[in-house]
Amino acid sequence: MDKKQQTSEQITNEIKENKMGTMPVGKLMLSMSLPAMFSMLIQALYNIVDSIFVAMVGDKALAAVSLVFPIQILIIAVAVGTGVGLNSLISRRLGEKRFEEADNVASHGMILSFFSWIIFAIFGLFFSGTFVQSFTDSNVVVNYGISYCTIVTVFSLFIFVQVTVEKILQATGNMLIPMICMLVGAITNIILDPILIFGLFGVPRMEIAGAAISTVFAQFVSMVFGLIFLFTKKHEVHVKLKGVRFQLKTIKNIYSVGLPAMIMQAIGSVMLVGMNAILITFSEAAVNILGIYFKLQSFIFMPVFGLNQGTMPILGYNYGAKNSERLMKAFKLALLTAIIIMTIGAIIFQVFPAQLISLFNATDEMLEIGTRALRIISLCFIPAAIGIMTSTLFQAIGHGFLSLWVSMMRQLILILPLTWLLSHYLGLNYAWYSFPLAEIFALAASILFYIKIYKKEIKPYRD
Template sequence: MQPVQENKMGVKPIPSLVLSMSFPIMLSMLVQALYNIVDSMFVSHYSQQALTAVTLAFPMQNLLIAVSVGTSVGVNSLLSRKLGAKDITSARKAAGNGLTLSVISWAFFAFIGLFFSKTFVSFFTNDPELITMGTQYISICLIFSLGLFIDIICERILQGTGDTIHPMIIQSTGAIVNILLDPILIFGLFGMPRMGVMGAAIATVFAQHISTVLAIYYVRRNKEIVLKKSSFRLEKQTVKDIYAVGIPTIIMQAIGTILITSLNKILIGFSTSAVAVFGIYFRLQSFIFMPVFGLNTGMIPVIGYNYGARKPKRITATIKVGLVVAITIMGIGTALFMLFPHILLSWFDATPEMIAIGTVAMQRISMGFVFAGVSIVLIALFQGMGYGYLSMINSVSRQLVFLLPAAYLLGKYVGLDALWYSFFISELASFTLTLYFFRKIYKTKIKTMTA
């Protein structure tokens, strides 16, 4: 019997391994962030009402992404740990069960999209135009979300085996298709009807399904994960292991839905321009945060594999490389938001009122970027080692304990300009909590580890 060949995640020098694993993901996420910005730019040029409607709809879309990303992170962590322990059968079971869970999740969101889209949008406003546009956008994104679920799971399966090139191709292809379709369907070019936000939603789900076709093709070609019919049959222990990391990640992401919903509710009390500015900021900050999340994604399988293989020095080396990269990216992002907010806002056809609100908002929010970058890197350690609940505690604290109360109190008693300081306050507090968890994990699980 031939010995199992060592995966590159267990032997390749850490700096080049982390960068080679992360860079393709970071690049594809940059393309995705660029799509988010371009998409919002097209929508904003259609009308400010359209941009506001999409911003109000975003929390529900974020919940959809939360479940898909959370499940896929659980699959990625479990699969890489099993590969590190040379348990190939269990690794393949993790991949197959993840795909089955993604189909079940899609069915749930399709039901929500069919029957509750209008109810959700009506929570924020009684403006008929906003309700109509928001409902159209949400319902299409939810009902036709199967492509998103399958795509994200397949990408994480590939990443869990150390393949980050094909996920980059998959995600970049979808984003490029989306960018090309947006102006055609939103503004009605080349003989197509002018569909506004409905066109933006159609472009999104169509591109997701293009990505899915590519994703399935590459998974079928992967030599380490050969899926059989038995792999798709749900197994209690496998599902439990997936969601041990997946559920905390879902909660972390889903809390973002609660946060954005609540902030939109607070901001709309000041003006629709404040809501639109928040929507613009959210798209722009993704261009800074997405590469760091890509770094996080690239680090998780490296950490998981070496945790399974009992190689503590490679785990700590991975964290050090991640910190250097994340702090550099976030430092650049802070400088851009501090020095050029008016230029960034002008891309979205911002009104003078939006520029006045947005300049203050972007400068004050960006004060916490570097702290956020460090936290994201350390969270990769928790997720890669299977301690997803620590990430969940951190996320709940950051958004619901620190950010939301601070935003409410500052907005109510000081004013809109002061409200934006709540983001810096929450990032600093979250950073402190993350360091505490890291020291605890390092002392009890990494420092005492023997190969």
């Protein structure tokens, strides 16, 4: 029985190796990236729809959600950061044909998701009020913010498990199931948003609380679908929930890539908190514009992040298999695709800024500030494309801390001081130039790190 089971697993693994190691790179990347890109587009769409409905409640409601947005980014940072570590390590172990270790890594990931949730649940229950009140004295904004923050943190278990399942499946090359789960969750959220926010079909009007409930319920639905697929279908990686002993070496290997990825996204949360603190000294409208920008730019950046998800297992697998030729071919193709996507996005932001902002029930003040802001910030899109894909390469081959340093330069060392200096001495209209300036300096660092890694770890296997 054991021999039969072993033979079956070997056949499955050979199929996996043939796909990741031998399928034409263009076709492989297309099959793996398109589902992830579509999933991320759907994610971006329902984030935008969510904010559009919230804006209909009023500008105070939009301000509250914008202030809480950094906490949501932090939740996603921890979930995705851990998931990136899982994805990178699992794909490398599969490339090295260390299949039992790949199973063990996946099992560790599921348990880690529960520990992450506990931390945010405690924050939501006891510190939501303190966080929101640190930005504003408006009772309306504070009450809205506390309600929204409490719900999305206390019920964050759903997104932690959902992302973990998604990254485990993606590491094996299965991009279709995560796409289906994301799509189901997005549709659920879009349907529930107007019903719960405005009280349709006999449901009580919940306003901001309704937006939060629709979000976490959509995450729950997505999680359930993912778990069903994970435990009822055959996959190259097998997850165990019982009898798993935590191994410090495994946790260290997960977070050697996952922690930098986590901090990279968490830095985004810190950056937003700092930006909100600077912008609110001008007006709530400026804070709203920053929140609107991050919702809108997700529609451009999310497909690139989907490309990132589809590319990372390919890079990690072929790095583990010491096939540098395929690794570099995949990297170059992904880089070109990302640049094309970001160029299209930059053109849209340059040509239609007012129309984009008007989607959010914008006031005249928001339109005046936002039109200029979107045009300036979108100058960073093309250098950002290069930075994202070089970071993907660093993470895939186990050098997540290089990505971390670049992200710290972009979002802490550079952007916040630049925003303060430009806004303080030149005014609000010039504060937005901090985005492209920081991105250009970070890009220079990415290129230097890439040259070093290529010469030391990739080129030797090509010669």
